[in-house]
Amino acid sequence: MFKLALKSLFSRKKIVLLVFISLSLSVLLFLAVQRSSQISRDSFSRTISGTDLIVGSRTGSLNLLLYSVFHMGNAVNNIGYEEYLALAEDEQVEWAVPISLGDSHRGYRVVGTNRLYFDAFQYGAHQNLEVGSGELNFESPFDAVIGANVAKDLGYKPGDSVILSHGVGKFTLQQHDNMPFEIQSVLKPTGTAVDNGVYVPLEGITAIHIGWETGMQTRTVTVEHALTRNLEPDSITAVYLGLKQRTAAIRMQRDINNSEGEPLTAIMPGAALYDLWRIMGSAETIMSGLAAFVVLIGLVSLLTSQLAVLEQRRREMALFRSIGATPGDLFKILFYESLIVTAAGCISGVILLYGLQAAAQPLFRANGLYAPWTLLSLMEWALLAVTMIAGVLGGLVPAFAAYRRSLSDGMTIRS
Amino acid sequence: MTTAIEINNMEYSWPGQSTPLLKIADFQVERGESLLLQGKSGCGKTTLLSLLAGINTVDRGELKILGKEPKTMKPVDRDRFRGDKIGFIFQQFNLIPYLTVTENITAPFLFSKDSSIKADHKELKDRAAELLTHLDLKIDPEKRVTELSIGQQQRVAAARALITAPELIIADEPTSALDDDSADAFLKLLFRETEKLGSTLVVVSHNRALESSFPRVVKMEEINV
Numbered sequence: 001m002f003k004l005a006l007k008s009l010f011s012r013k014k015i016v017l018l019v020f021i022s023l024s025l026s027v028l029l030f031l032a033v034q035r036s037s038q039i040s041r042d043s044f045s046r047t048i049s050g051t052d053l054i055v056g057s058r059t060g061s062l063n064l065l066l067y068s069v070f071h072m073g074n075a076v077n078n079i080g081y082e083e084y085l086a087l088a089e090d091e092q093v094e095w096a097v098p099i100s101l102g103d104s105h106r107g108y109r110v111v112g113t114n115r116l117y118f119d120a121f122q123y124g125a126h127q128n129l130e131v132g133s134g135e136l137n138f139e140s141p142f143d144a145v146i147g148a149n150v151a152k153d154l155g156y157k158p159g160d161s162v163i164l165s166h167g168v169g170k171f172t173l174q175q176h177d178n179m180p181f182e183i184q185s186v187l188k189p190t191g192t193a194v195d196n197g198v199y200v201p202l203e204g205i206t207a208i209h210i211g212w213e214t215g216m217q218t219r220t221v222t223v224e225h226a227l228t229r230n231l232e233p234d235s236i237t238a239v240y241l242g243l244k245q246r247t248a249a250i251r252m253q254r255d256i257n258n259s260e261g262e263p264l265t266a267i268m269p270g271a272a273l274y275d276l277w278r279i280m281g282s283a284e285t286i287m288s289g290l291a292a293f294v295v296l297i298g299l300v301s302l303l304t305s306q307l308a309v310l311e312q313r314r315r316e317m318a319l320f321r322s323i324g325a326t327p328g329d330l331f332k333i334l335f336y337e338s339l340i341v342t343a344a345g346c347i348s349g350v351i352l353l354y355g356l357q358a359a360a361q362p363l364f365r366a367n368g369l370y371a372p373w374t375l376l377s378l379m380e381w382a383l384l385a386v387t388m389i390a391g392v393l394g395g396l397v398p399a400f401a402a403y404r405r406s407l408s409d410g411m412t413i414r415s
Numbered sequence: 416m417t418t419a420i421e422i423n424n425m426e427y428s429w430p431g432q433s434t435p436l437l438k439i440a441d442f443q444v445e446r447g448e449s450l451l452l453q454g455k456s457g458c459g460k461t462t463l464l465s466l467l468a469g470i471n472t473v474d475r476g477e478l479k480i481l482g483k484e485p486k487t488m489k490p491v492d493r494d495r496f497r498g499d500k501i502g503f504i505f506q507q508f509n510l511i512p513y514l515t516v517t518e519n520i521t522a523p524f525l526f527s528k529d530s531s532i533k534a535d536h537k538e539l540k541d542r543a544a545e546l547l548t549h550l551d552l553k554i555d556p557e558k559r560v561t562e563l564s565i566g567q568q569q570r571v572a573a574a575r576a577l578i579t580a581p582e583l584i585i586a587d588e589p590t591s592a593l594d595d596d597s598a599d600a601f602l603k604l605l606f607r608e609t610e611k612l613g614s615t616l617v618v619v620s621h622n623r624a625l626e627s628s629f630p631r632v633v634k635m636e637e638i639n640v
Contacts, residue, residue, distance in 0.1 A: 004514075004525060011513030315508050321470065322505070323575070324498015324526040326491050410470035411503065 001329065005336035012309065019302045020345055026298035027349025030291040030383050032356055037284045038377065043370040044070070044276065047192040048269050050122030052249045055079070055087060055256055056238040058263035062279075065272040068099055068238040070193050070368060071109040074168070075101060078235035083262055087239055092248050095120045097240040100205050100233060103176070104168040107366075108150045110198045112205035112236070114138070118145070120242055123192045134158030134185030141203035141231055142223070144181040148189035149196050149365055158183050162198065164208060166217075176208040178220050193368030203231035241266075295387055299394045302341055306334065306398035314409055317402060322411040331403040338395025345391075346384050350376065417482035419583050419615035420444040420467065422638075425476035427466060435474070436462055442638045446582070449606060449616040451625055454635030460619050463635075464587055467617075468501065469493035481582050498526050502576030502614075504605075506588040509572035510560040517543045517556040520574045527579070546574040550604055566597045570604070577608050584609055586618045590625070602628055 009016045048069050056064040057077035066072040081098070088096035097120050100112030111117075115138040118129050132151075135158070137143050144162055151157065161180040181200055189195055207226040211219040243249055249268055256266035317330050357371060364371040376384070422442040428435040437459045444450055454460050465471045466478060469485035470493075478484065481500055485493050510519045520543040544556060550570045554563065560571060569589065576584055586605065590598035602618075602625070609616040618625070626632050 001525065007513050007518075316511055319505075319509065319511060320522075320526070321494070322468065322497070322503040323523040324494055324496075326494040326526070328491070329494075329526055410465045411468055411505075 001332050002336050005333050005340060008333065009337055009340060012305075015305050015309070016341060019298075019305050020341055020348070022301050023295075023298040023341065023345025024348040024352060026291070026294040027346050027384070027387055028352040028356065030288075030295050030387065031349060031353045031380055033284070033287045033291045034379055034383060035353065035357070035377075037280070037287075038379070039364065039369055039371045040280070041277065043192065043364075043368065044273055046124040046370060047194075047368070048121075048123060050120075050126050050242060051240045051269055052243040052246055053241040053253060053256075053266050054238055054269060054272075055083075055241060055264055055266045058265050061265065061267040061272045062275055064238065064265055064267050065269060065276070067101065068240075069269065071101070071111075071196065072367075075237045078237055079239070079264060080235055080262055081233050083264065084236055084239050087241060090252075092243055092245070092252055093241055094244045095242040097121065098202060098233075098236045099238045099240065100202055100236040102168070102237070103164045103166060103205065103208070105150075105162055105164050105198045106154060108147075108154075108196050108198050109168060110164050110200060110205075112200055112202045112233075114202060117199065117240075121194070121240065123190050123194065127190070129190065129194065130188040132186045132188040134183070137184040138199075138201055141201050141207050141227070142179065142181045143184045143201060143204070145185050145187060145199040146183055147187050147195040147197045147199075150198055151186040156183055156186070158185055164198070164200070166212065174217060179204075179208045179223050179226065191370035191372070196366065196368050202233050202236065206231045206233045292386075296390065298345065299342070299387075299390050302338060302391070303394045303397055306338060306395075307401060310334075310398060310401055310405070313402075314405065317406045318409050318411050321406055321409075325406075327403045327406045330406045331399045334402045335395050335399035338391060338398065342388060342391025342395065346387055350384070417446070418443050418479070419446045419448065419481060420617070421477070421479040423477040425466075425473045425478050427462065427471070427473050429462070437466070438640050439463075439476075439638050440640060442633075444615060444617060446615055447613055448631060449609065449629055450618070451629040451632045452617060452619045452635065453621065453623070453626070453632060454619075455621055458635045459639055460635060461587075464585060464619065467585060468497050468503070470497075495527070498523050499579055500582050502579060502581035502584040504569070504572050504576045504584070504586040504589045507565070507592045509575075510568055512559075512561050514560065515557050516547070516554060516560055516563075516571055519560050519571055520546060520578055522575060523579050542578055543574065546577055547571075549608060550574055565592050566601070569593060569597075569601055573601070573605060573608070577612065580612050581614060583615045583617070586616070588620050588622075589618065591620070591622065595624075598625075599628075 054064060054068050056068055056075065057079050059076055063073065067075050084096060084098045087093060095116060097113060097117045101109060103110040118136060122128055132148060136145065138145060146156060156162070160183045162183060163180050164176045166174045166176060181204060187194065210221045210226055210229065211217055243252065253266040253268060256264050320330060361371060420443065422439045425437065425439045426435040427437040452460065466473060467480060469480070472486040478486070483496065488496065511522060514522065517540055521539040524539060547554070547556060550573060552567060552570050554567060560568060563571065569592070590601055593601060605616065
């Protein structure tokens with residue numbers, strides 16, 4: 001009888017195909033909303049760990065988190081370099097890493113920092129950065145260390161030289177082509193925003209901006225000339241802090257936020273992420289709700305198509321009755337039909353999900369998101385189960401209609 | 416040996432009807448008999464058929480098919496009994512459009528309780544092919560039935576009615592969609608095959624031209640009072 005249901009569906013290819021497509025797409029949407037939020041949560045959570053505070057100029061905590069860690073958006077203001085020096089000297093601070101943003105290389109963000117960054121920065125479950133190839137030289141102002149994606153996408157290896165661009169973006173940027181940097185090493189992949197970074201010493205950032213004091217290039221200086229200058233920066237974008245005692249973070253955050261000097265903002269990455277989830281969470285709920293409705297619409301279209309052809313199938317049902325089919329048999333045939341279409345929609349939705357993930361992989365990478373090839377999560381199985389249950393319940397409607405009708409029709413159609 | 420059909424003081428009315436549509440005092444069909452049941456449309460032919468098929472059951476009196484009384488059986492058993500023991504041929508659109516010739520002919524086994532035959536696809540196929548030869552049908556058994564002519568379709572329908580070797584074959588206006596020559600040929604085949612099986616044949620029709628072919632002709636007006 002299962003085969004019979006299949007053949008019957010095949011005889012209505014066009015309509016069934018359309019319903020199948022709408023179901024597949026709606027299941028895809030349902031799953032994709034779930035998976036993309038999972039991917040962004042996982043990636044954001046794993047990007048930074050072991051950093052107790054991030055200090056930047058006065059701004060919203062989310063904004064500071066996004067630009068300083070995820071390289072999303074731009075800093076409104078910088079903070080004085082002396083602020084960094086003061087923080088580094090603070091007796092509660094174990095380590096302080098300066099971060100200077102604002103330049104780029106072919107779409108990848110340039111991060112000015114110091115040697116300590118590579119030892120202190122941690123991601124995931126307190127994992128340290130590791131060097132994949134080359135030597136971790138970071139002493140000369142024109143040394144550069146690049147993330148794994150940058151090396152892979154642009155085909156760079158240690159020894160190559162790179163020219164940084166003023167500002168961020170992909171096109172029509174002015175080049176700092178008077179001072180090339182030499183790649184010293186490539187970091188191992190981390191699956192975080194680190195992979196998309198080009199890391200150079202703060203002194204290098206200062207050097208390439210000699211002659212740019214007005215924000216525009218007014219004169220060109222040579223490398224030799226630059227090296228004779230004091231390359232200590234005036235300002236930086238943010239500071240990552242590791243504290244001797246993590247419990248001191250809250251008090252220190254308050255102290256920094258209330259300090260009388262330069263207006264600063266300190267955030268605890270974990271707490272800021274929590275804020276982010278809260279905001280994203282409600283958006284996700286809305287999205288999931290909408291996706292669920294789309295699935296419902298898909299199922300209703302299945303129901304509609306089944307009920308619509310039921311009238312045309314009365315003759316068929318009557319024939320089945322004449323050769324010994326019980327009303328229950330007809331119920332089963334109709335029920336199997338709905339079940340087959342729903343199951344096929346679910347399966348193809350899952351296949352499309354992985355296809356979409358493959359297609360979106362470059363986008364994830366470019367944004368420093370980590371989208372591993374995982375099997376269906378428990379949540380995704382649950383969504384599929386909900387869809388199947390709804391499909392089964394929906395399938396009962398035309399099945400029951402066929403049952404009822406065959407009781408009154410019998411072998412002949414009574415109108 | 417019991418009778419094929421036995422009706423005594425039977426009454427039936429559709430729900431909501433006050434006077435019975437059918438009221439048959441005494442009507443019998445012996446086993447192996449070929450009978451033409453004649454009547455105008457609206458005289459209760461169709462209703463009688465659904466009673467014989469066990470789709471509906473009588474309100475009063477007795478109706479026995481092949482020695483059994485459908486009224487005393489469970490609905491599911493009535494359906495299976497019909498599938499196994501009675502073969503039906505209708506006027507037109509007798510076939511499931513999305514199945515092949517073979518699939519249509521063997522369709523009764525989809526619902527049959529007799530699972531031994533059901534499982535043996537080879538056996539089913541052979542039986543279907545054999546019937547096609549008997550019915551002078553030279554068509555591809557894997558063809559979709561929608562590609563056949565009306566005459567061919569009626570023969571496929573006959574094959575389907577015969578494949579279970581039913582004890583009773585009921586044909587409702589089986590020839591009215593056919594031209595005279597084909598109708599004649601079709602009836603001859605039907606007689607031949609039912610005779611081979613030793614089955615009882617009841618043909619229901621309003622067509623008086625068929626009368627001459629049947630040893631016994633019964634008019635609905637005569638039995639329905």
